[in-house]
Amino acid sequence: MKILLLGSGGREHAFAWKIAQSAMCSKLFIAPGNAGTAQCGENIAIGVNDFGAIEKFVLEQQVEMVIVGPEDPLVNGIYDYFLSKPALAKIAVIGPSAKGALLEGSKAFAKQFMVRHQIPTAAYAEFTAENLEDGFDFIDEQTPPIVLKADGLAAGKGVLICPDHSEAKQELREMIEQSKFGKASDRVVVEQFLKGIEFSVFVLTDGMAYKILPNAKDYKRIGEGDTGLNTGGMGCISPVPFVTEELMKQVEERVIIPTIEGLKQDEIVYKGFIYFGLIKVGEDVFVIEYNCRMGDPETEIVLPRVKSDLLTHLDALAKGKLQDETIVIDDRAAATVIVASGGYPENYEKGKVISGLEEVTEAMVFHAGTKNDGDHIVTNGGRVLAVSAFGSGIHEAVAKSNAAIEKIDFEGKYFRKDIGYEFR
Numbered sequence: 001m002k003i004l005l006l007g008s009g010g011r012e013h014a015f016a017w018k019i020a021q022s023a024m025c026s027k028l029f030i031a032p033g034n035a036g037t038a039q040c041g042e043n044i045a046i047g048v049n050d051f052g053a054i055e056k057f058v059l060e061q062q063v064e065m066v067i068v069g070p071e072d073p074l075v076n077g078i079y080d081y082f083l084s085k086p087a088l089a090k091i092a093v094i095g096p097s098a099k100g101a102l103l104e105g106s107k108a109f110a111k112q113f114m115v116r117h118q119i120p121t122a123a124y125a126e127f128t129a130e131n132l133e134d135g136f137d138f139i140d141e142q143t144p145p146i147v148l149k150a151d152g153l154a155a156g157k158g159v160l161i162c163p164d165h166s167e168a169k170q171e172l173r174e175m176i177e178q179s180k181f182g183k184a185s186d187r188v189v190v191e192q193f194l195k196g197i198e199f200s201v202f203v204l205t206d207g208m209a210y211k212i213l214p215n216a217k218d219y220k221r222i223g224e225g226d227t228g229l230n231t232g233g234m235g236c237i238s239p240v241p242f243v244t245e246e247l248m249k250q251v252e253e254r255v256i257i258p259t260i261e262g263l264k265q266d267e268i269v270y271k272g273f274i275y276f277g278l279i280k281v282g283e284d285v286f287v288i289e290y291n292c293r294m295g296d297p298e299t300e301i302v303l304p305r306v307k308s309d310l311l312t313h314l315d316a317l318a319k320g321k322l323q324d325e326t327i328v329i330d331d332r333a334a335a336t337v338i339v340a341s342g343g344y345p346e347n348y349e350k351g352k353v354i355s356g357l358e359e360v361t362e363a364m365v366f367h368a369g370t371k372n373d374g375d376h377i378v379t380n381g382g383r384v385l386a387v388s389a390f391g392s393g394i395h396e397a398v399a400k401s402n403a404a405i406e407k408i409d410f411e412g413k414y415f416r417k418d419i420g421y422e423f424r
């Protein structure tokens with residue numbers, strides 16, 4: 001089977017690495033990919049949102065399955081685009097329809113969905129320019145901190161946690177009246193702050209059956225001890241030590257099953273991954289967010305922990321036969337640690353030569369922001385590498401990732417040495 005994988009981050013290198021191991025895979029293309037994906041298949045210079053170029057390519061190359069890494073093309077409707085063209089309709093697209101992708105693409109849609117299907121989530125209200133004054137009143141009624149969320153996609157930056165009423169009102173005004181996050185903040189969800197501990201659960205679904213993948217906890221802040229600015233994620237661990245069987249049972253009964261049933265009831269086509277961003281408050285679980293794709297860097301440990309053939313699972317999913325699949329999970333703990341460019345998540349330089357990659361033997365190095373530059377692999381983003389390792393426990397897995405990172409070098413290299421610190 002010929003596969004096209006869309007995306008260019010560490011998540012896509014992990015997908016490419018896993019897919020390339022499948023006996024079912026005869027050829028793997030990655031668009032646009034990075035220096036890491038180039039080791040698993042052939043990179044193609046096509047952007048993930050260029051549906052016309054993707055269409056031409058898959059027809060020319062007789063690609064049979066398109067696996068979509070990032071959210072953008074999903075929210076932009078790549079699934080529906082394929083379905084609408086007779087020549088493309090038989091090609092499997094792994095990802096939800098545009099309507100399904102709204103679970104991530106619109107916070108207001110996601111909140112309405114959760115309320116409609118009685119899925120536990122923070123109390124909220126939504127506001128636009130039309131009812132901004134009501135928004136100020138609503139804020140006054142809340143106990144700080146107050147959470148504001150731009151409705152649309154805002155590259156992970158659209159959530160603000162405001163310490164008091166006046167800042168919340170000021171931010172609400174800036175989001176709506178001054179387009180602080182562009183069109184994404186024309187509508188704003190204001191919600192109750194939940195105090196608890198976060199973790200993530202991932203499922204594969206064909207719209208009927210679902211299969212649960214390894215859970216994970218990511219570390220979003222740039223600084224050790226969870227300090228400083230938010231990032232796309234500086235590392236993560238799996239499994240999450242406090243996520244007991246009992247807690248997973250609650251997640252399944254209160255969150256996963258109602259979500260799958262809700263999609264069915266609402267006639268939303270969904271054949272892909274669902275990422276549940278969850279928070280445990282006391283003994284109860286709430287949904288913080290949905291994503292319509294796998295996480296990055298979560299994928300860099302979730303897929304290594306999947307021992308069975310992912311492509312076989314995806315093929316079954318595309319055929320509506322996911323129910324028959326058994327996903328085999330590695331019991332060992334895994335960790336991934338992101339190696340970033342100095343200055344990230346603010347300004348940083350690109351094009352720094354990366355050395356020592358070939359010296360790493362005890363860990364898996366997934367490329368996130370890299371490219372081939374003639375004879376060298378150079379940095380090409382804020383998050384440069386995700387270095388994943390297994391261990392008998394979290395401590396050993398993180399220690400192995402950190403030791404591997406010590407062998408790698410580039411100017412401005414930065415990483416958090418304390419991933420999984422609460423559990424070590």
Ligand code: AMP
Pocket residue numbers: 122147149156159191192193194195198277288289
């Ligand atoms: P999101 O983009 O929705 O994942 O939000 C980004 C981050 O903001 C989450 O990972 C949480 O740490 C935090 N957050 C979002 N909503 C809430 C909430 N209602 N209560 C507390 N923290 C929240």
Ligand code: GLY
Pocket residue numbers: 218232233291294295296297298
């Ligand atoms: N690591 C968080 C995300 O992928 O959204």
